Amino acid sequence: MATYLFYDTIRLNASAGGVLNVSEVLLQSMRGSPEHHVQPISERHPRLYAAARRLKISRFILDTLLYNVHLALGWLHGERVYSLFPNYFLPFSLLAPFGRHRDSIVVVHDVQYKSYPQYFTLLKRLWLDWNLHRLARSAADVVFISRSSQQDFERHFTRCAHAAVIFNPVDAGAVAHSAGGMIAPGGRYLIAAYHYYPHKNFEGILKLFVRMKRQGLVDYLDITGNGAREVERMVSAMAPAFRACVRHRGLVSRGELLRLYQGATAFISLSTFEGFNLSAAEAATLGVPLLLSDLPVHRELFAGYAFFIGNEFGGLGGIERYLAHHERARPTWSLSRACTPGAVAASYFTLKRNAASLAQATS
Numbered sequence: 001m002a003t004y005l006f007y008d009t010i011r012l013n014a015s016a017g018g019v020l021n022v023s024e025v026l027l028q029s030m031r032g033s034p035e036h037h038v039q040p041i042s043e044r045h046p047r048l049y050a051a052a053r054r055l056k057i058s059r060f061i062l063d064t065l066l067y068n069v070h071l072a073l074g075w076l077h078g079e080r081v082y083s084l085f086p087n088y089f090l091p092f093s094l095l096a097p098f099g100r101h102r103d104s105i106v107v108v109h110d111v112q113y114k115s116y117p118q119y120f121t122l123l124k125r126l127w128l129d130w131n132l133h134r135l136a137r138s139a140a141d142v143v144f145i146s147r148s149s150q151q152d153f154e155r156h157f158t159r160c161a162h163a164a165v166i167f168n169p170v171d172a173g174a175v176a177h178s179a180g181g182m183i184a185p186g187g188r189y190l191i192a193a194y195h196y197y198p199h200k201n202f203e204g205i206l207k208l209f210v211r212m213k214r215q216g217l218v219d220y221l222d223i224t225g226n227g228a229r230e231v232e233r234m235v236s237a238m239a240p241a242f243r244a245c246v247r248h249r250g251l252v253s254r255g256e257l258l259r260l261y262q263g264a265t266a267f268i269s270l271s272t273f274e275g276f277n278l279s280a281a282e283a284a285t286l287g288v289p290l291l292l293s294d295l296p297v298h299r300e301l302f303a304g305y306a307f308f309i310g311n312e313f314g315g316l317g318g319i320e321r322y323l324a325h326h327e328r329a330r331p332t333w334s335l336s337r338a339c340t341p342g343a344v345a346a347s348y349f350t351l352k353r354n355a356a357s358l359a360q361a362t363s
Contacts, residue, residue: 001037002352004030004082005070008040009059012052016087017195018278019109022145023086025169026348029341030084036349041066064091071095071103082352088128090135100139105351107143108135110275114156116199136160141351148297149275164351167301167335169344172258172282189220189247190291191264193257193279196227201293204270206234208291208309210242215316217323218265223248224257261286266323269293270309277301284333289326291319305333 006027010016016023030038042049045066052062067083072095074081084105085091093101113120113128120128135142136158143166144150150165190212192205202223209221223231228248235246252260261267267283270293277298280290290306292298298308307322337343 001035002080002082002349004036004038004084005044005066006030006038006040007059007063007066007083007085008042009049009052009062010087011042012057012059012062019087022109022168022278025171025341026086026344029169029171029345030348032342033345033349060089060091063089064093067091068093068095074103084348088135089131090138090140092134100137102139104138104140105143105348106135106140107145108132108149108153109145110149110273111153111156112199112273112275114152115273119198132157143348143351145276146297146300148295148300151296162351164347166344166347167339168276168278168281169341170278170281170285170336170339171341172261172285187219188217188265189222189263190218190266190268191222191224191260191283191288192268193224193260193283194269195225196230199271199273201270201272202227202231202234204293205268206238206246208268208270209246210238211316212319213242213245215320217316217320219245221246221268222260222264224250224252224260226251258286261288264288266291271295274298280306281333281335281339285336285339287330287332289323301335302333305331 008023008027010020010023013020027038027040030036048062048066051057063085068091070081070083071093073079075095080103082103082105086107088106088108090101090104090106111132113125117125132153139161141162141164142160143164144153145166145168147165150163190209192202194200196202205221209218212218223246228250231246231248235243238246249260261283264283266289267280268291269277269280271277272293274295274297277292280292280298280302284290284302284305290302292302292306292308294308294310298306307319
């Protein structure tokens with residue numbers, strides 16, 4: 001049985017957002033495997049983890065300390081332990097100059113800071129550059145959450161020696177039944193389920209919503225997540241007839257979110273950048289129509305299922321026909337099975353399968 005240490009120290013970063021959600025689902029799905037022992041760092045070292053939270057110690061410091069401790073213990077006791085880091089950071093170690101972190105798995109979600117440097121401080125950009133350059137030259141297994149994200153990484157850094165594309169786990173299907181009996185809010189509505197960030201293009205969403213409402217395709221726009229103040233500022237500039245039709249619901253429970261997905265006329269995301277778009281994947285898993293910006297990653301994941309809106313988008317006839325066809329055909333998202341948490345966990349375990357088998361055979 002192979003042992004994996006999952007560095008859930010990302011929980012120490014309160015602003016991790018969607019990356020934290022993905023990390024939590026990945027951890028739980030990997031722990032469900034009877035063939036492997038997976039333990040989060042917060043459980044292996046509860047007192048140290050609690051102290052780091054209380055003293056606001058950086059997760060980078062804690063990761064580096066614990067990784068080196070376990071590396072030394074592994075060599076001392078002849079135990080093979082794999083380390084999984086769910087968000088780009090590969091701890092520095094003088095104990096592994098030759099192995100170059102061959103015992104590690106690191107997840108790279110995106111390199112958004114390269115496309116939108118204005119949203120990141122200079123210090124943050126330098127820190128990311130240093131870490132990702134090290135990662136590209138390491139022998140660690142580097143997991144990208146989409147082929148588009150990998151290609152974006154390789155435009156700026158060296159091609160990784162051990163790269164893999166494993167889509168994010170999407171757990172909406174596993175709990176869809178619990179929301180099935182809920183009553184959706186009145187009226188036809190679009191659902192935009194994500195926090196406010198400039199690249200999410202809420203201005204474009206509001207403009208398209210107004211056009212669709214005038215055409216009689218929808219009645220409301222429902223928004224969830226953080227950012228109510230920013231959205232309210234944009235809504236205040238709309239004509240009075242449309243202001244009351246934008247409903248920002250803030251942070252909602254998981255059950256409420258599923259209810260909103262399932263009752264929606266369509267999910268909408270006109271983002272100008274995405275590494276995966278987990279919210280769209282959740283909606284697609286539940287069979288909800290998708291109105292998406294025409295990004296490479298959206299084409300990669302949702303071709304044949306979503307309606308894509310490009311810069312030259314014209315009338316609403318295409319959307320109207322798409323929604324009508326979706327209602328009749330009830331298509332299934334082609335990647336829904338590949339993105340189930342169990343399937344994703346199995347893909348992660350294959351990264352070290354050969355090494356784990358050899359370690360077991362010689363122990």
